[in-house]
Amino acid sequence: MSRTDRSPEQQTDRLFATERQPEDFRFDAAVARVFPDMIRRSVPGYTTIIPMIEVITEQYAQPNSNCYDLGCSLGASTLAMRHGISFDSCSLVGVDNSEAMIERCEHHIALDDHSLPVSLRCENIQETELTNASVTTLNFTLQFVPPEQRSSLLSKIADATRPGGALILSEKIRFDCEDEQTIQTRLHHEFKRANGYSGLEISQKRSAIEQVLIPETLDAHKQRLKDAGFDRVLVWYQCFNFVSMLAIKAD
């Protein structure tokens, strides 16, 4: 194994640095190689949200239950959940439909010194089986599911969640107010610029994700989580147009 294979997180994201043909963004091998750098420099708050997933998991994980990380990528949120679970009787499952991500995720899990086993599934989260869940995480994953298919996924999660269990849902959002949409988008782009992305990188990435990452309003998310069967929905984090919610099933 080469040194770079063992340290994929060291690679800098330059995928959009030179002019390229417009093509929809995909979670392929090239993205998987640079993913830790890409998400840290692109998502305001990501580096805060990951350790908080550990804190939240610790509060809501229940003995003899399953915990799921849906759209686990390289396992950053999965490992945060792993460290938050204090019961040997819990099972932790990471699911992602990108083979390139799952392959690298296996390495990340193996390098993490912890006794709780993690099982990985290379599957569509819309088809994966969920049962007896206490904590489920969708950390910036639902945004890639076609909007009209989001309700059935959230209902499946709510139905599988035990009383007192929770869903952590992080999303890029949009704003109904045109003015706020403009301001928050500008601030997000300034964040990317401050992290070393050029104007070309920002605009090419924006075109690439336009048709695949569909943000919705906070109100739409809250209402759909309630309709799906969660009893309480709260926002525990927001930075610009990126939020994380906690949806809880009553005891």
Ligand SMILES: Nc1ncnc2c1ncn2[C@@H]1O[C@H](C[S@+](CC[C@H]([NH3+])C(=O)[O-])CC(=O)[O-])[C@@H](O)[C@H]1O
């Ligand atoms: N239908 C689907 N089925 C399975 N996986 C999917 C699907 N759609 C998208 N994905 C997967 O969801 C992940 C989204 S990234 C999550 C970051 C991670 N949670 C983290 O905390 O580091 C977020 C981002 O890139 O903004 C990718 O790995 C996709 O392959």
Ligand SMILES: O=C(O)C(=O)Cc1ccccc1
């Ligand atoms: O990069 C962006 O502009 C984003 O909105 C976040 C993002 C992060 C990683 C993959 C796709 C989108």
